[in-house]
Amino acid sequence: MSSAIINGKEIGQEIRNSVAERVTRLKEQGLTPGLAVVLVGDNQASATYVRNKQKSCEAIGMFSELIKLPEETTQESLLAQIELLNNREDIHGILVQLPLPKHIDEDIVIATIAVEKDVDGFSPVSVGKMMLGQETFLPCTPFGVMKLLEFSGIEIAGKHAVIVGRSHIVGKPMGQLLLQKDATVTYTHSKTPNLPSFTKQADILIAAVGRANFITKEHVKEGAVVIDVGINRDENNKLCGDVNFNEVDGIASHITPVPGGVGPMTITMLLFNTVQAAENKLEHIVKL
Numbered sequence: 053m054s055s056a057i058i059n060g061k062e063i064g065q066e067i068r069n070s071v072a073e074r075v076t077r078l079k080e081q082g083l084t085p086g087l088a089v090v091l092v093g094d095n096q097a098s099a100t101y102v103r104n105k106q107k108s109c110e111a112i113g114m115f116s117e118l119i120k121l122p123e124e125t126t127q128e129s130l131l132a133q134i135e136l137l138n139n140r141e142d143i144h145g146i147l148v149q150l151p152l153p154k155h156i157d158e159d160i161v162i163a164t165i166a167v168e169k170d171v172d173g174f175s176p177v178s179v180g181k182m183m184l185g186q187e188t189f190l191p192c193t194p195f196g197v198m199k200l201l202e203f204s205g206i207e208i209a210g211k212h213a214v215i216v217g218r219s220h221i222v223g224k225p226m227g228q229l230l231l232q233k234d235a236t237v238t239y240t241h242s243k244t245p246n247l248p249s250f251t252k253q254a255d256i257l258i259a260a261v262g263r264a265n266f267i268t269k270e271h272v273k274e275g276a277v278v279i280d281v282g283i284n285r286d287e288n289n290k291l292c293g294d295v296n297f298n299e300v301d302g303i304a305s306h307i308t309p310v311p312g313g314v315g316p317m318t319i320t321m322l323l324f325n326t327v328q329a330a331e332n333k334l335e336h337i338v339k340l
């Protein structure tokens with residue numbers, strides 16, 4: 053029997069509908085949520101993601117502004133742009149599309165974004181608050197995975213979650229969010245010896261390793277929930293995840309496809325965070 057498909061497009065749309073209602077309510081109170089998207093250089097994939105983010109903002113009535121800077125932009129002038137956005141009243145969320153050109157230090161750039169506008173949830177303050185379980189913006193991809201599990205009725209408490217990958221934007225925060233929901237979490241990565249001996253124990257397996265079709269049937273326990281965060285191209289240039297879908301289908305109880313699984317949730321949760329940032333601003337004004 054085939055595994056149940058966790059459909060990120062459908063779940064994402066349901067969340068976007070409720071975010072759109074929140075946008076309408078904010079506009080009735082005279083506030084249009086605004087997102088600034090900063091794109092540096094000519095990376096084609098980044099340009100596509102940014103276009104999709106802007107289209108998604110428009111579709112739910114939000115304002116978005118693209119700040120497109122050339123590849124040779126200096127770190128100093130990028131930081132100056134961010135400072136301007138930090139001070140703009142009409143901008144509630146700021147995101148700097150990653151990766152940045154090699155001559156720019158991503159950590160310094162991200163740390164310059166005001167925490168109340170850090171809708172990607174990447175800044176050191178946002179990450180620290182997340183680790184402490186304090187209210188903050190959660191990074192969009194792991195946040196999206198949590199929503200996929202929630203909307204699919206998958207129990208997390210008491211389950212063994214194994215993460216393959218330890219990136220700052222997916223693997224590390226993913227483990228923290230699952231831990232906060234009482235999963236027992238194991239982190240694995242490219243230098244973990246005998247990887248299947250770990251992944252085979254997973255009730256929830258998160259593949260975020262960035263290697264096409266890397267997770268095969270030998271890595272997966274019968275009945276596991278398999279979440280594929282990867283976006284890769286295979287040898288035929290076809291879009292694929294980190295999980296070999298055809299091999300794992302039928303072994304897992306649930307599986308996310310690529311495309312149409314985790315990917316659409318990343319942009320959905322960005323919209324969610326930006327509307328939250330605008331609502332926070334309004335509450336702040338009301339309190340004053």
Ligand SMILES: Nc1nc2c(c(=O)[nH]1)N[C@@H](CN(C=O)c1ccc(C(=O)N[C@@H](CCC(=O)O)C(=O)O)cc1)CN2
Binds near residue numbers: 149
């Ligand atoms: N500042 C940020 N930079 C990057 C992030 C991020 O969250 N913030 N994540 C990734 C790229 N990304 C968003 O920016 C992203 C990747 C993939 C998708 C998506 O919808 N994927 C589709 C397939 C798209 C395709 O056809 O190529 C899917 O999986 O169905 C959305 C957003 C790195 N940079």
